[in-house]
Amino acid sequence: MSDNRNKKRIYTIWRVTAYVIAVGSVTAGVLTSNAIIGAIGVGIGIVILISARQRYRVVTHDERTIEISRRAASAAFSVFVIGLLALYMLNRFVHPVIGAMSAEAAGDWLGILPILMLYCHLGFYAYYRWRM
Numbered sequence: 001m002s003d004n005r006n007k008k009r010i011y012t013i014w015r016v017t018a019y020v021i022a023v024g025s026v027t028a029g030v031l032t033s034n035a036i037i038g039a040i041g042v043g044i045g046i047v048i049l050i051s052a053r054q055r056y057r058v059v060t061h062d063e064r065t066i067e068i069s070r071r072a073a074s075a076a077f078s079v080f081v082i083g084l085l086a087l088y089m090l091n092r093f094v095h096p097v098i099g100a101m102s103a104e105a106a107g108d109w110l111g112i113l114p115i116l117m118l119y120c121h122l123g124f125y126a127y128y129r130w131r132m
Contacts, residue, residue, distance in 0.1 A: 007056045014052035018045040023115055030111045033104065038111070068132055072125035079124075080117050 025041020028034075 011052055011056035014048055014056075018048035018052070021045045021048070023118075026111055026115065030108050064132060068125060068128045071128045072121055075124045075128075076117060076121035080120055 022042050022045030025044075026038040029036070029038025029041070
């Protein structure tokens with residue numbers, strides 16, 4: 001039992017490391033306007049995830065885990081879409097804060113929005129895991 005627990009902890013450490021490398025490199029790529037940095041970091045993160053998953057085969061899913069993940073995904077999507085629509089409506093009708101964007105600014109937002117959605121999902125996953 002403890003061997004399985006240790007494998008799961010090591011797998012979690014590698015998974016978090018892969019996420020940090022991928023998100024950090026995408027952020028660095030967005031800040032420096034160099035897509036190669038982001039692509040290299042995402043590639044390294046994918047390689048780490050694949051190798052860790054093959055080496056430590058202890059990830060199990062039961063009904064509770066699947067239900068928590070489903071609720072977190074639904075809540076994250078709802079909050080994210082409602083937030084974007086509220087921002088759009090405020091910008092369009094109340095007070096135009098966000099002006100016309102250049103192609104570079106639009107690309108930056110396309111890189112930032114998935115990261116925000118991922119963090120929103122992780123937050124809801126932690127919340128529902130704590131509540132259930």
